[in-house]
Amino acid sequence: MRLVSxxxxxxxxxxxxxxxxKLRSDESxxxxxxxxxxxxxxxxxxxxxxxxxxxxxxxxxETFSVGDAKLVIEKAYMAxxxxxxxxxxxxxxxxxxxxxxxxxxxxPPKNKEFILLTESKSTVLDTIKSRLPIxxxxxxxxxxxxxxxxxxxxxxxxxxxxxxHKRTDAKAMKLLIExxxxxxxxSEGYDLDxxxxxxxxxxxxxxxxxxxxxxxxxxxxxxxxxxxxR
Numbered sequence: 001m002r003l004v005s006x007x008x009x010x011x012x013x014x015x016x017x018x019x020x021x022k023l024r025s026d027e028s029x030x031x032x033x034x035x036x037x038x039x040x041x042x043x044x045x046x047x048x049x050x051x052x053x054x055x056x057x058x059x060x061x062e063t064f065s066v067g068d069a070k071l072v073i074e075k076a077y078m079a080x081x082x083x084x085x086x087x088x089x090x091x092x093x094x095x096x097x098x099x100x101x102x103x104x105x106x107x108p109p110k111n112k113e114f115i116l117l118t119e120s121k122s123t124v125l126d127t128i129k130s131r132l133p134i135x136x137x138x139x140x141x142x143x144x145x146x147x148x149x150x151x152x153x154x155x156x157x158x159x160x161x162x163x164x165h166k167r168t169d170a171k172a173m174k175l176l177i178e179x180x181x182x183x184x185x186x187s188e189g190y191d192l193d194x195x196x197x198x199x200x201x202x203x204x205x206x207x208x209x210x211x212x213x214x215x216x217x218x219x220x221x222x223x224x225x226x227x228x229x230r
Contacts, residue, residue, distance in 0.1 A: 001016075001020060001135070003020065003023050003024065003027055003083075003085050003113060003115070005113045005114045005115065005132055005133075006115055006132050006133045006135055007115075007117075007121075007134050008116070008117045008118075008137065009118065009120065009121045009124075009134065009136045009137065010117060010119070010136075011119055012137070013037050013089050013117045013118075014040035016117055016137065017037070017087060017089060017117065020087065020115065021054055024053065024054070024085075026082060026083070027053070027082065027083045027085050028054075028055075028080070028082055028083070029053060029054045029055065029085045029086075030055045030057065030075050030085070030086045030087065031054065031056045031057060031087045031089070032057045032068060032075075032086070032088050032089075033057070033058060033059065033087070033088070033089040033090065034064075034089065034090045034091065035059065035060075035061075035062065037058075037089050037090070038056060038058040059090070063090060063092065063094060063205055063208070064088070064094065065097070066096065066100060068097070069097045069100035069101055070100070072086060072104070073100075073101070073104050076108065076109050077104075077109050083111045083112075084111060084112050086115070087115045087117065088101075088116045088117070089117040090117075090118060091118065091119050091120075091204060091208070092118060092201050092204045092205065093116070093118060093201070094202075095125055095194055095198045095201060098125045099125070099127075101128075102131075105131055114132070116132070119174075119178075120178050120204070121134060122181035122182060122185065122197075122200055123181075123197060123200055123201045125194070125197060146176075146183055147161065148180070150183045150184050150224075151187050151189055153189075153224065153228060155225070158218065161217075161221065162214055162218045165214060165217055168213050168214070168217075169213060170207045170208075172213075173213040173216065173217060174204060176217070177203055177204070177207075177216075177220060180220070180221075181200050184224060189229050190227050190228055192227075195227075199220065199223055200220075203220050
């Protein structure tokens with residue numbers, strides 16, 4: 001890893017941030033991260049003080065808001081002669097937040113670098129991907145047999161698939177939904193516009209706030225079915 005602008009896909013966001021901090025020499029680091037990630041980092045440091053020139057700022061909620069995006073932009077435009085690494089970390093970033101950050105990422109102010117950490121590549125907008133290199137860390141799990149042929153998705157197959165996952169918990173459901181998003185992209189059988197990306201982002205958010213996993217899966221597949229190319 002390097003302290004340069006990029007998107008890092010990892011299931012171990014907290015550990016990755018700590019590794020990035022270790023790479024710091026003369027740079028200043030600003031971390032704007034979700035509360036649960038901040039808590040994991042603090043527990044991983046076992047009471048050690050935050051490193052010099054590392055400023056950690058947890059967001060109010062788990063998902064980045066427009067207000068958080070404005071804070072990022074504000075920090076980016078603070079004049080500084082030293083290089084400042086702005087680290088943004090959350091399980092997912094909504095398309096609205098990514099679009100708010102697009103301009104400052106596309107034309108970063110002097111001496112500013114942006115590192116985005118998130119769990120799923122599929123929720124990162126193409127406009128962000130085209131401007132920042134993507135690094136996928138090795139601990140991301142290998143793809144497994146999905147058990148659902150998205151090329152031939154139908155009401156019948158949606159019903160059967162959701163029935164097989166009646167007892168799947170939220171954590172496992174997130175992994176399953178990520179595999180569904182990858183397979184949908186590979187199949188080239190769906191209109192994968194920004195609305196579709198929003199659909200996947202909202203699915204992760206729904207699971208985070210406690211929505212029943214089977215209901216979330218069923219809703220996702222029905223909406224995906226509506227976007228199937230005819």
